[in-house]
Amino acid sequence: MTTGKAETPGLGSVAGMDPSELTPVAQDYLKVIWSATEWGDPPITTTALASRLGTTAPNVADTVKRLAAQGLVEYRPYKPVNLTAAGRDYAVAMVRRHRLLETFLVTTLGYSWDQVHDEADRLEHAASQTLIERIDALLGHPDRDPHGDPIPTVEGHTHRPAHAIRLADAAPDIYRIARVSDADPARLNRFSGHGLRPGQTVRVGEREAGELTISLPGNDQAPLVLAPEETKAIWVSPAASAGLRGPASI
Numbered sequence: 001m002t003t004g005k006a007e008t009p010g011l012g013s014v015a016g017m018d019p020s021e022l023t024p025v026a027q028d029y030l031k032v033i034w035s036a037t038e039w040g041d042p043p044i045t046t047t048a049l050a051s052r053l054g055t056t057a058p059n060v061a062d063t064v065k066r067l068a069a070q071g072l073v074e075y076r077p078y079k080p081v082n083l084t085a086a087g088r089d090y091a092v093a094m095v096r097r098h099r100l101l102e103t104f105l106v107t108t109l110g111y112s113w114d115q116v117h118d119e120a121d122r123l124e125h126a127a128s129q130t131l132i133e134r135i136d137a138l139l140g141h142p143d144r145d146p147h148g149d150p151i152p153t154v155e156g157h158t159h160r161p162a163h164a165i166r167l168a169d170a171a172p173d174i175y176r177i178a179r180v181s182d183a184d185p186a187r188l189n190r191f192s193g194h195g196l197r198p199g200q201t202v203r204v205g206e207r208e209a210g211e212l213t214i215s216l217p218g219n220d221q222a223p224l225v226l227a228p229e230e231t232k233a234i235w236v237s238p239a240a241s242a243g244l245r246g247p248a249s250i
Helices: 024-037 046-053 057-069 085-107 116-123 129-138 185-193
Strands: 005-007 159-161 173-180 201-208 211-215 224-226 234-238
Touching: 024 046, 024 057, 024 085, 046 057, 085 116, 085 129
Parallel strands: none
Antiparallel strands: 005 159, 173 201, 173 234, 201 211, 211 224
16 A cells, blocks of 8 residues: 555664663764764765764764774775664664654643754663653654654664655645754744745745745745855655645645
């Protein structure tokens, strides 16, 4: 049966993978390496890892070598870093707990979506497996976090919307927002103020000097002009896949 979602293969039961067996540094590295390719981007380089983790390239090289010695990553100098099967299992377990914590903070504790990433980063290293599974049950086993990122199941599956692309690559048409990057809290706050959240329908217009004009069908607010970097932070799926139709003009 076609579900309209792209599903990653199961990687074994991530409930059986206890990230506390690893150091917090190893947990962070595996999570970032896995997340880097989740939405179709190529494997991450050590230089990009250093930027994402706020450290130096030599520190990254040393840590990646240690992870390789533990059988968690495949490392070759000057080449992108890839996870082994064991590394993927640990990474998915970390991603699962991070996104469940983000969802819990928003839906239960009233945090805004621009506040939860760093908070979840701190909590994920201390939370027990029992706590994570109880949060999952309390929330009703959600399948995505507040930013639209899929929450891996206990079996390690993630359900990513099919045909999702960056807004930067979208031709004029009607789309539904699938995901918004949580890398920049200030940008999340701006997007939220304009109603740009996962599930929202947007009408994409024309580009001029790299800027993109969009509007929200049925919304009386003026069309919104997004800078190039902003359009790279939003992923959309064709509205047709959600049963939506309409003209592309703004």
